[in-house]
Amino acid sequence: MNKIMDLPVIYSLRNCPFAMRARIAIYKSKQPVLLRDLVLSDKPAEMLSVSPKGTVPVVVTPTGTIIEESFEVMLWALTQGDPDDLLFADDDTLDSMLALIYTFDSEFKRCLENYKCAKRYSESNIVECRQACEKYIVKLEELLSQHRFLMADRESLADIAILPFIRQFARVERQWYLHAPYPHLRIWLNRYLQSKMFSKVMTKHPLWLENREDILFCG
Structure with missing residues (x-):
């Protein structure tokens, strides 16, 4: 249980393209996170307290680091793990x-x-x-x-x-x-x-504010 509680949290919106690509990168990285789905008309106070601008995605790491831009979330995820070498580490491109x-x-x-x-x-x-x-x-x-x-x-x-x-x-x-x-x-x-990846990334989950239950999400 403690290991799950220590995972990064991502606040996300299912159909937002920025949140979508953040989830794709997390899936590809195989980095497990706790997913909290929301709608922009009802934003969790927990998210707004760490990211007042109120847009998604927002990642909160176990150390308290806040990542608010989707591209930065992608880079963060792929630095945790990049089994498919999406960053082309040994390439000049x-x-x-x-x-x-x-x-x-x-x-x-x-x-x-x-x-x-x-x-x-x-x-x-x-x-x-x-x-x-x-x-x-x-x-x-x-x-x-x-x-x-x-x-x-x-x-x-x-x-x-x-x-x-x-x-x-x-x-x-x-x-x-x-x-x-x-x-x-x-x-x-x-x-x-x-x-299969896209199907997993686009799975519809209950909104987090309905029951405050985190969804374990990973590739």
């Missing part, structure tokens, strides 16, 4: 990998939000918003035409960091996406969505 992630976190994410809003509110500029996203999607299609994953023929941090945002992109105009000229991207995304 780390800089280009980090640059790709940064581009999608900063530039693509803004375009994606505009695209989602255009669809939600039936705005007339939806094609323009989609085309803004496609400038980045084309780059991924090019990379995936060269190898099975974004950086090589094996999985990397870039794949799992960008995955949740491409999942969102594919859902905005589903029929358009299914016929868009991005076959390699569709194969890559479907491989993840149909995986």
Whole structure:
């Protein structure tokens, strides 16, 4: 029991792309954590006391360290364990990998939000918003035409960091996406969505505030 109580805690939101990629990295690291699912309309006081900004994910380590940004959570998890070498420890591609992630976190994410809003509110500029996203999607299609994953023929941090945002992109105009000229991207995304890993990461749990029971989560 004490060993379980000494595990890191992660506050998470099931469908949030940032929380999703944090859970994926934790799954890949095989680092066990205590999962506390929430909804943003009812945030636990315990989370707000350590992270007043009120966004997820938030990790609280047994030593009291607070990790509030999803990418930092991913790096933390993979430094605990990286059995699949997602960080490409013995490779010289780390800089280009980090640059790709940064581009999608900063530039693509803004375009994606505009695209989602255009669809939600039936705005007339939806094609323009989609085309803004496609400038980045084309780059991924090019990379995936060269190898099975974004950086090589094996999985990397870039794949799992960008995955949740491409999942969102594919859902905005589903029929358009299914016929868009991005076959390699569709194969890559479907491989993840149909995986045991994704099923585990997306399992629906009771909200923590309903019973305050932690969920043991690990890969």
